[in-house]
Amino acid sequence: MKFESACVRRPHRSSVRPIKTWKVKGMDDYILEMNHITKEFPGVKALNDVSFNVKRGEIHALVGENGAGKSTLMKVLAGVYPFGSYIGAMMFNGAELQFAGTRDSEKAGISIIFQELALVKQMSIRENIYLGSEFQKNGIIDWDATFVAASKVLDEVHLNRNPLTKVIDLGVGEQQLVEIAKAVSKKASLLILDEPTAALTETETENLMQILRDLRAKGVSCIYISHKISEVAQIADRVTVLRDGRAIGTDDVKNMTEERMIRLMVGHEITQRFPRVDHTPGETVLEVRGWTVHDPDVPTRKVIDNVSFSVRKGEILGIAGLMGAGRTELAMSIFGSYGVGRTGELLLNGKKMVANSPSACIEKGVAYLSEDRKRYGFIAMMDLRGNMTLASMEKLWKNGIIDGNEEIRRTEQYVRDLSIKTPSVEQKVGNLSGGNQQKVVVGKWLMTQPKVLFLDEPTRGIDVGAKIEIYNIMNQLVEQGVCIVMISSELPEILGISDRILVMHMGRLVGDLSWKEATQEKVMYLATGGR
Amino acid sequence: MENVNSKTVMQPQNSPGGNWRSRMRINVRQYTMIIALLLVWSIFTVLTKRIFISPRNLSNLFLQSATVAIIACTMVLVMVAGHIDLSVGSAVGFTGAVVATLITKAGWPTLLAIPVTLLLGLVIGLWQGYWVAYVGVPAFIVTLAGQLIMRGGLLGVTGGNTISPNSELFRQFGQGYLPQLFMKVAGFNDFSALIGILAIILYNVSAVRSRRGRIKHGFAVSSPRKQILIQVSMSVVIALVFAIMVFYHGIPYAILIVMAMVLIFSFVSQNMTFGRYVYAIGGNRDAAQLSGINVKKTNFLIFVLQGLAVAIAGIVYTSRLNAATGGAGSGMELDVIAACIIGGTSTMGGEGTVFGAIIGALVMASLDNGMSLMNLGVVYQYVVKGIVLLIAVAVDVSTRKKQ
Numbered sequence: 001m002k003f004e005s006a007c008v009r010r011p012h013r014s015s016v017r018p019i020k021t022w023k024v025k026g027m028d029d030y031i032l033e034m035n036h037i038t039k040e041f042p043g044v045k046a047l048n049d050v051s052f053n054v055k056r057g058e059i060h061a062l063v064g065e066n067g068a069g070k071s072t073l074m075k076v077l078a079g080v081y082p083f084g085s086y087i088g089a090m091m092f093n094g095a096e097l098q099f100a101g102t103r104d105s106e107k108a109g110i111s112i113i114f115q116e117l118a119l120v121k122q123m124s125i126r127e128n129i130y131l132g133s134e135f136q137k138n139g140i141i142d143w144d145a146t147f148v149a150a151s152k153v154l155d156e157v158h159l160n161r162n163p164l165t166k167v168i169d170l171g172v173g174e175q176q177l178v179e180i181a182k183a184v185s186k187k188a189s190l191l192i193l194d195e196p197t198a199a200l201t202e203t204e205t206e207n208l209m210q211i212l213r214d215l216r217a218k219g220v221s222c223i224y225i226s227h228k229i230s231e232v233a234q235i236a237d238r239v240t241v242l243r244d245g246r247a248i249g250t251d252d253v254k255n256m257t258e259e260r261m262i263r264l265m266v267g268h269e270i271t272q273r274f275p276r277v278d279h280t281p282g283e284t285v286l287e288v289r290g291w292t293v294h295d296p297d298v299p300t301r302k303v304i305d306n307v308s309f310s311v312r313k314g315e316i317l318g319i320a321g322l323m324g325a326g327r328t329e330l331a332m333s334i335f336g337s338y339g340v341g342r343t344g345e346l347l348l349n350g351k352k353m354v355a356n357s358p359s360a361c362i363e364k365g366v367a368y369l370s371e372d373r374k375r376y377g378f379i380a381m382m383d384l385r386g387n388m389t390l391a392s393m394e395k396l397w398k399n400g401i402i403d404g405n406e407e408i409r410r411t412e413q414y415v416r417d418l419s420i421k422t423p424s425v426e427q428k429v430g431n432l433s434g435g436n437q438q439k440v441v442v443g444k445w446l447m448t449q450p451k452v453l454f455l456d457e458p459t460r461g462i463d464v465g466a467k468i469e470i471y472n473i474m475n476q477l478v479e480q481g482v483c484i485v486m487i488s489s490e491l492p493e494i495l496g497i498s499d500r501i502l503v504m505h506m507g508r509l510v511g512d513l514s515w516k517e518a519t520q521e522k523v524m525y526l527a528t529g530g531r
Numbered sequence: 532m533e534n535v536n537s538k539t540v541m542q543p544q545n546s547p548g549g550n551w552r553s554r555m556r557i558n559v560r561q562y563t564m565i566i567a568l569l570l571v572w573s574i575f576t577v578l579t580k581r582i583f584i585s586p587r588n589l590s591n592l593f594l595q596s597a598t599v600a601i602i603a604c605t606m607v608l609v610m611v612a613g614h615i616d617l618s619v620g621s622a623v624g625f626t627g628a629v630v631a632t633l634i635t636k637a638g639w640p641t642l643l644a645i646p647v648t649l650l651l652g653l654v655i656g657l658w659q660g661y662w663v664a665y666v667g668v669p670a671f672i673v674t675l676a677g678q679l680i681m682r683g684g685l686l687g688v689t690g691g692n693t694i695s696p697n698s699e700l701f702r703q704f705g706q707g708y709l710p711q712l713f714m715k716v717a718g719f720n721d722f723s724a725l726i727g728i729l730a731i732i733l734y735n736v737s738a739v740r741s742r743r744g745r746i747k748h749g750f751a752v753s754s755p756r757k758q759i760l761i762q763v764s765m766s767v768v769i770a771l772v773f774a775i776m777v778f779y780h781g782i783p784y785a786i787l788i789v790m791a792m793v794l795i796f797s798f799v800s801q802n803m804t805f806g807r808y809v810y811a812i813g814g815n816r817d818a819a820q821l822s823g824i825n826v827k828k829t830n831f832l833i834f835v836l837q838g839l840a841v842a843i844a845g846i847v848y849t850s851r852l853n854a855a856t857g858g859a860g861s862g863m864e865l866d867v868i869a870a871c872i873i874g875g876t877s878t879m880g881g882e883g884t885v886f887g888a889i890i891g892a893l894v895m896a897s898l899d900n901g902m903s904l905m906n907l908g909v910v911y912q913y914v915v916k917g918i919v920l921l922i923a924v925a926v927d928v929s930t931r932k933k934q
Contacts, residue, residue, distance in 0.1 A: 337821055359823035368821070376821050379814035381881045390811055391822040393804040400804045405748045412750075444822065 031056040031190060031221045037088035039072055046072040048245040059222045061236035065265055068242040070225050074192055078112045079105040111183030112192040117175050119167045126150040126163035129182045153181040157211050173204030192223040198324040209235050227322040229258045229528040243267045266520040274496025277475045282313035285483045286452045291344035293333040299340050303329045305507040311483045318498025319487045320523050326507040327487045328371055331454040335361050335368035362391055365451035369441055377441040380430030384422055385411045387429050387440050392447045414443040435466030456487045471497055491520045505529050564874055564890045575901030582904055590779040596896030597785040598848040602867045603888040604796040605840040608833045610871050613813045613880030614670035617864050618677030619841050624859035625681040626652055626845030628688040631855035634696040641700045649842045656838020664830035686857050694855045705851025708781040720781030727773030731766045738762050785847045796885045813880030870895050873923040
């Protein structure tokens with residue numbers, strides 16, 4: 001959870017300073033004005049002179065590719081990045097905002113609902129809604145008053161549930177409504193929703209839309225962040241497009257066709273950052289037939305829905321899609337490490353492959369490099385050598401005794417081949433740079449001698465130079481006959497490196513394009529649910 | 532197995548062996564541990580007017596630390612994997628009571644009672660390992676339950692009485708020393724001296740062989756001068772440790788067992804895939820799982836080994852005291868855990884060495900022993916040990932933060 005949970009009432013610092021002369025009568029009534037916001041992280045300008053405003057009682061959509069700066073902008077607004085850590089000014093309800101923390105933004109009437117819901121799952125709906133703002137006297141909670149008030153807000157968001165129900169017993173859509181109820185209970189005048197429908201069914205989405213329209217009628221403004229262009233067209237009044245940390249354009253939704261939005265989102269020219277090599281695909285190595293996987297947390301929800309595709313020898317297959325489209329889940333479920341109720345068939349070199357665990361997959365020659373390097377990739381406190389050989393231990397040392405010299409020899413070979421910069425193979429991987437850490441993980445999987453290598457966001461969080469090195473490695477592997485399946489959220493990367501591009505949307509395969517016919521617009525169109 | 536993938540990927544940039552730093556596998560924290568141990572020893576030497584440093588006392592100290600040291604060898608694995616074992620105290624008492632009862636009441640021969648007791652330890656390990664690894668109950672709970680169950684078992688077996696196994700052979704495990712071989716001089720055990728010399732020779736041979744192996748593979752090695760310096764100083768340390776025992780009654784059998792355990796589990800943790808898996812699981816369980824490691828099996832095996840070690844410790848413990856009592860081993864789990872932590876095992880898992888834990892066990896035993904020599908009451912012993920543990924963990928936590 002990125003936000004400190006508000007459990008204790010603290011004296012409120014005066015963070016909202018009224019400025020009298022600002023508001024000009026007759027002009028548009030803006031509830032929020034963010035002017036010339038620039039936010040820098042070491043080496044990166046996440047926001048570059050972004051101006052963004054929201055009218056009172058409008059639903060304003062904020063769209064952009066992953067990493068365009070949407071979340072950063074909202075974190076500035078919410079006080080996650082306190083006043084002083086960014087450049088620029090914010091006006092809210094005609095007063096200047098200088099937040100020291102997230103509590104200040106809540107006090108001011110701004111509520112953010114994140115993708116990862118910030119509810120205490122073991123507590124009831126009632127407790128969650130009033131967490132941090134309990135009906136209390138001298139620290140003693142008035143549960144009856146809480147119950148009555150909770151019932152009322154639940155009505156407002158059309159959630160027909162007993163307030164005493166535990167949140168853990170609710171579906172994802174209902175949990176989201178509890179979050180909205182919490183915001184309503186706080187009399188928030190500006191509601192920010194970050195990808196609210198990513199995990200919702202169509203009916204739930206429809207319900208959410210209706211609630212937002214109701215709230216709009218009551219004068220509540222809303223910032224709606226979404227990847228789903230079609231949804232934005234349905235719900236928003238105005239749209240702002242962010243790209244590479246800049247606000248590219250703001251317009252009424254009626255002037256923003258889906259095509260225009262996508263063009264603005266994608267924008268930049270593809271430069272020669274991607275070393276393309278012509279590959280000649282050979283026979284099919286891995287074939288996936290009718291692959292269906294269910295969510296381990298919600299076993300009734302299909303995460304992967306009847307996906308079929310094949311990977312040929314000597315090609316890089318790109319899988320594009322937006323966050324939550326199920327790309328990672330697809331790869332991890334094939335690798336035997338995700339999902340329940342898996343059905344469908346895997347064929348490796350024409351033979352049926354039964355592999356329900358990573359170790360079985362590794363043995364058969366399937367490897368998966370995770371998008372989350374820190375969590376699933378390397379072991380920070382273990383040295384480079386230990387990390388590098390971890391996945392091939394069983395192959396290398398069948399009697400269980402490690403030949404230390406041989407281990408170093410093999411590791412050093414990969415350190416050289418992948419140009420990993422490290423003082424020694426006994427350096428702890430946690431002390432290496434991001435790019436070198438990634439190369440260590442790549443090396444770990446190469447050492448297993450895979451036939452099919454899934455690379456999930458292989459260049460995430462590493463610098464441009466290291467990225468090109470990774471692309472070169474991929475090209476060379478393909479020449480040696482390894483099949484590469486690359487999942488990436490960076491469209492230019494997908495288009496620049498892949499020989500063939502699959503597009504996923506909501507757990508389904510919605511496109512299969514050769515790199516020659518694929519354009520950013522086409523891919524984005526398919527990925528956002530266009531047909 | 533030739534590697535097609537790596538052969539042609541990218542041009543080699545460094546020459547073989549390159550300028551890699553020499554391969555010193557010794558944790559910096561272990562140096563501080565040895566220094567801390569020597570510091571504790573010098574303080575007690577001064578405070579006890581050199582009684583502490585006498586071969587007799589140090590030899591006793593080694594013997595006192597034996598039980599904790601034996602369990603520490605496997606407790607390191609348990610803790611590195613991110614678990615904890617609170618049951619070892621009760622388990623030591625329980626297995627000790629069983630072996631004493633088998634010998635005394637059932638009249639079994641010692642050589643039969645001991646394997647049966649080891650088998651019992653194995654069963655304890657299987658039981659706890661099953662719940663931790665395959666059912667997924669946190670080790671804290673499983674071993675807390677084990678602590679209670681085995682304390683009950685212990686009371687049941689002894690009936691609240693003290694059982695003294697009247698077997699000369701059995702007594703050797705905790706009290707016996709290596710016999711004299713040729714010489715009949717009191718205060719010099721030639722057999723032990725021989726073993727000490729053998730140990731020094733073995734150490735030097737393996738050091739030279741390892742160096743040759745590295746040269747053969749083209750890896751960097753330390754300069755001959757440095758190598759000689761390291762080998763000489765290590766030989767001196769080994770000689771000193773053995774001298775302490777040689778000039779008293781000789782090497783106790785219990786210490787031979789400790790030495791064997793240390794060698795075995797150092798090898799297991801450093802040179803076997805199983806040991807590597809233990810570190811991987813403790814360092815990052817998810818990454819280990821995704822690398823194809825069978826996390827459940829590994830966790831299970833850790834507890835099985837721990838059960839075996841506990842049974843060995845139970846035999847040594849009961850033999851040394853020549854008694855099995857209802858309160859035997861109570862609180863020992865804390866000594867063992869403290870020994871591991873003082874020896875550099877991370878409380879978060881992922882880091883720790885067998886060697887460090889042995890040093891930790893010696894620190895704990897030294898504190899007990901030194902304060903007893905000074906006639907300080909139990910009150911102070913508990914307080915001082917508590918503070919030492921606290922400081923050790925505080926140092927661990929703060930060095931971790933800096934990274």
